Amino acid sequence: MPGKARLIVVRGDEAMGEGLSYLLQATEHLAGREAEQIPFPSDTWLSPRHANFLYRGEKLVVRDEGSLNGVYLRIRATCPIQVGDHFMCGQQLFRVDATPKDTSGPEADQTYFYSSPRRPSAFRVTQVLEGGMDGIVCCAHEQSVQIGREECDINFPDDVYLSPKHARVEMSGDSLELIDENSQNGTYVRIRGEQELRHGDYLFLGRNLLRVEVTA
């Protein structure tokens, strides 16, 4: 199987240039800021050892090597998502959070806490800013949060990589789903541990966008 897959840097590290392609001929191929096989030396969002591309029998997989910022895989239409998961749309990074427990019961002295009116919300989506601070928090109105450039629940009119209606997170039954609304640039979800890759998959490692090609 080794040698059948390659990675193409679609958008990436200035020092390395775009359009580079890596033929995955060995059994393991480490990518990172200080990696030898697939180095991205100038991307400070990459950990020194960030991700590893390896073969599992007939399959190519990517494994997050415990990186700070993770590996993001472009979803195909929809994908299940859980509280705590991160995803990307355009230049924006988000986290799915649970609705905190209601703490409006009275104090021991029978005083009630006055809070803003609470609207029922199944979950929330939190924007994560460069540097780690939380940005926008949007509590789901009804069962979904939609993200895009205009007329969504969270709007980023200035983000040219976003489609007008880009993606949404939706509660269906008891589970959450991340849905790409046929956006031009796609929606990416942070992988947990190891993830199988298929021909035509796209990955973000830090600022680098990679395309996976597997020759049959």
Add this chain to the structure above:
Amino acid sequence: MIVCSRCSKENQDHYKFCLGCGAELPRQSGKPRTFSADTPSGTPSSPGRTTNAPQARAAQSGALASAPQLEMDPASFQSARSEPIEMADPLPPELAPLGDQTWPCAHCGADVPENFRFCHVCGHDLHEQASGKAPADAPEERVSAPAVADAPQPATVRARLLLIQPDGSEGESFPLSASPTLIGRSTGGIFANDAYLSPEHAEFRFEGDQLVVKDLESLNGVYIRIEPDVPIELFDGSIFRVGQEILRFDAPIALDSAADGTQHMGSPHRGYVGRISLLIGRETTGNSYPIPPHGIHLGRERGDVVFLEDGYVSGLHCRVHSEVGHVFLTDIGSSNGTFVRVSNESYVPQGTFVLMGQQLFRAEY
């Protein structure tokens, strides 16, 4: 505007009774009104803390809705909304009142934007300063003290808290004596049944001529209405109230890079100067909004943060922005006002609206 034929007080169009004397007001058709051309801070001209603020308040107080339990005729919001309100568009930072429009604080010498009431560095009251500088003829001071016919007050009463009722009229009054007065659920009377008041909620006392309120570490705090168009500085953890919404300002935080030099990935950081979050529980927040340096507007219909369902919020209500490295909250002519939670204690100038528990009061002395 309806001028009372009995006491000449000006009342808002939707009032049924005069705010000053209680006389029934004639119904008036909804003629377009002009918002009183009051510039509370730009041209300080009258002496003392009362300056022209009572006028501004008189023009607005009636529409004050206070507490969450109040229901108000939506029509009153309609009429409140018909006021022409300036600043429909966010002011770009270059238009912010800086530049030549500053003057030195008499106390610490800092350059203070001219429309600030207090020095943003030392807190010195610049209206006092202004009045010394330009002792112009004071605009009509409150002509008639509110004619609430209470029983004769004992001589020790120095001030009163007037309950403002849901329709804007004045209700009971609570006397404040020269010695400290405790307010809370345990003090009974008009406070007894308010589950949002702590048993010992706040203390009012006098410091010289000034009324001071101290929050006795109450659960829900004491809020003071800020004057329109006067920026009030926000600090990390400052809490303010707009309509029924309680918001907290948090200063920005930056996480350190990982030990190996990797930086935290995320959405572009547009120089945010902090963020505001809706408080929905003791330590829990709901929707949050980062604040870019040029600021954000809050309102029911317009602005960056919109509360469509809160009828107590004006179409365009207030603004949070940064200037000279500090973050400020400014009420931009809202009907019901913007209230800031008192941190420990605060002066309560004559005529100030104070929100405690579910009730709204006006301090008179």
